Amino acid sequence: MKIVIGSLQCEGNSLTPIYTKFEDFDYAVGEAMYEEIYVVDFFKENGCEIVPTIYAHALPGGAVVKEDFLRLANELVDAIPEYGIDGIWLYLHGAMYVEEIGSGDTYLLKMVRDKVGYDIPISVAMDFHADNTDEIVKLANCITGFRTAPHCDHKETQIRAAQMLLTCIERNILPQPQMARANVVICGDAVQTSLEPLKSIMEMAEKFEREVPGMLSVQVFNGQPWIDEPYMGPSIVVTHATDVEVAKQYADILADKFYKVRHDFKFLIEAVEPEEAIRRAMEAEESQVFLSDSGDNTTAGAAGDNAYMINRLQEAGATNVLIAGIADEAACEKCYQANIGDELTIQVGGSLDKNSETATFTGKLIHRGDIVSYTGGNAGPSATLDCGDMTVVVTKNRAAMCRPDIFESIDLDYSPFKIVVVKLGYLFPELAAKAERAILAFTPGSSTERLEDMNMKKIRRPMFPLDDDFK
Numbered sequence: 001m002k003i004v005i006g007s008l009q010c011e012g013n014s015l016t017p018i019y020t021k022f023e024d025f026d027y028a029v030g031e032a033m034y035e036e037i038y039v040v041d042f043f044k045e046n047g048c049e050i051v052p053t054i055y056a057h058a059l060p061g062g063a064v065v066k067e068d069f070l071r072l073a074n075e076l077v078d079a080i081p082e083y084g085i086d087g088i089w090l091y092l093h094g095a096m097y098v099e100e101i102g103s104g105d106t107y108l109l110k111m112v113r114d115k116v117g118y119d120i121p122i123s124v125a126m127d128f129h130a131d132n133t134d135e136i137v138k139l140a141n142c143i144t145g146f147r148t149a150p151h152c153d154h155k156e157t158q159i160r161a162a163q164m165l166l167t168c169i170e171r172n173i174l175p176q177p178q179m180a181r182a183n184v185v186i187c188g189d190a191v192q193t194s195l196e197p198l199k200s201i202m203e204m205a206e207k208f209e210r211e212v213p214g215m216l217s218v219q220v221f222n223g224q225p226w227i228d229e230p231y232m233g234p235s236i237v238v239t240h241a242t243d244v245e246v247a248k249q250y251a252d253i254l255a256d257k258f259y260k261v262r263h264d265f266k267f268l269i270e271a272v273e274p275e276e277a278i279r280r281a282m283e284a285e286e287s288q289v290f291l292s293d294s295g296d297n298t299t300a301g302a303a304g305d306n307a308y309m310i311n312r313l314q315e316a317g318a319t320n321v322l323i324a325g326i327a328d329e330a331a332c333e334k335c336y337q338a339n340i341g342d343e344l345t346i347q348v349g350g351s352l353d354k355n356s357e358t359a360t361f362t363g364k365l366i367h368r369g370d371i372v373s374y375t376g377g378n379a380g381p382s383a384t385l386d387c388g389d390m391t392v393v394v395t396k397n398r399a400a401m402c403r404p405d406i407f408e409s410i411d412l413d414y415s416p417f418k419i420v421v422v423k424l425g426y427l428f429p430e431l432a433a434k435a436e437r438a439i440l441a442f443t444p445g446s447s448t449e450r451l452e453d454m455n456m457k458k459i460r461r462p463m464f465p466l467d468d469d470f471k
């Protein structure tokens, strides 16, 4: 059996004005992509010959530049042989948003079908935050996704999609997945698969998959809420080997269940307005409090250049504060022209997103150096300024200070600070494990945590929580 494999991913955010470019992708071509995925051994053990294409994965961000998307998509499709293949395995995010195109995942699948036709099975593994279009279930034969949020089942998901592909080939079937939508948008930080009300839904899905004869996958997707398109939001995608009626029936059951529990989703951490978050942090008995600037969360695709929290903290007279990251190329450049120990006055903010606030402060330059990226690579230059009551990290590029090793990469010990401000939603597990207390602030920005604040124009309605009691 000859199996084509490929992966192209970037979690999109259509509300941010920044673009995702070719250079923003971690990128591997041909057999170099074997390092990045988990299915190579599985396919080889099952006697398959693998045809690699490309692997490209970027930090969540704004729309992918159309030309850059097409370059990557064409490269993937060009590497697929026109004849002689038995199946195609793709690992996509499901919420890739492309300039002038919309769903990049759908567009890519269409390109693949245009090349190979509809007689070859395609199996797709996706993120739990996929925003599935109506077309996607017609283009793929098998669809599955992560079943954990925060995500820790990348390997199992990839292998499940691979196993489904082999089932299609061995049984000579071309399943047609069925989808049902729940018009309920719940932002990421209130949706964790190990906690209710989602836990019961995930368990129901797994039970159906295990017990219903012929069922290949029963998959719950939460969707990525920061995409203003009619297809945004949760979807249940069910793949049955042969029976589309049965698939649709179970998708409907789970979508109904999702709708019924809509009022039970709650923020799972302390989540309040910014002024209240600052007040609580300043008065906290704990020696340290993390404050999430959730509206400017780079791991949800926001720019990461809003000085909003710097200004609010200064107004409140907060002391012993660490601002763990703000992106500003010009300010970072200015620090690289000075010497360590120099006193500098710099302005930060608003260089990427014109809606971001700016702030000006004076401080002593105490460190310079490259900072580790979200994916473990190099996010480029950074500078740290000690401004007395506040210490500020300025980065040249967008960054996400979401793990301890990222702080360590710039010799920054965050433990002495009373307040640590991060551009995240919920803290990533390794940081959460060390945090005495974490408060999420409902700050403004393109990753705002509340659908009511997103000013969506194109999403389908009715949609909870904007609308309610519509079923």
Ligand SMILES: [Zn+2]
Binding pocket: 127, 128, 129, 151
């Ligand atoms: Zn995700």
